[in-house]
Amino acid sequence: MKKFLVAISVLFMGACSILGGYSQKSTFYMMNSSGLEKISGKKFNIGVGKVNVPDILNKPQLVVYDKDSHEVNILEFERWGEPLPYVLQGAITSDLMAYLPDSFVKSVEFASENLDYAVRVKINKIEAYQNDKVVLSAWWHIENTKGKILARRQKTYEVKVKGENISDLVSAENEAVNLLSADIAEYFAKM
Secondary structure: OHHHHHHHHHHHHHHHHHOOOOOOOOEEEOOOOOOOOOOOOOOOEEEEOOOEOOOOOOOOEEEEEOOOOOOEEEEEEEEEOOOHHHHHHHHHHHHHHHHOOOOEEEEOOOOOOOOOEEEEEEEEEEEEEOOOEEEEEEEEEEEEOOOOEEEEEEEEEEEEOOOOOHHHHHHHHHHHHHHHHHHHHHHHHHO
16 A cells, blocks of 8 residues: 555656646845945934835735836746835845944834834835836835924936846846935935
């Protein structure tokens, strides 16, 4: 009976591999803050809240747009290492730490974490066009501990994709987030 079960298992695994029953290996991506230069030496205590993203982007898979057909492609095997709101929150936090190295900057998970300033970001869109460009549009604001909004901005960033691979596309998305974070840091530098 054991030999029969082993034989059936081997046949089943062979059939699965022939028929495509095994899935392709996924690749996971994150963003980083490498190469960013200091914008200000001022000292602030800053909390960066979870980033709001549109539903189309709030999934593990990378989303790519076709510039000619307006088709949206969800890449099943190209994924974010964490949910995108947390990838973006972590990237903006790390960017601000690089741009404002004398400040205390942290990702905030709970409303009870009161720091002197809170940064809130809402992504309107991240349109990633393979072999072309990334367009990121976002609202951001800075508020004090009393909830008073000190600054509110909306801006669109466009970054050229420098290559043909998905990793090149992610690098362009990362660069667009770096630009968004730089605008936030510039506001702190003027305070």
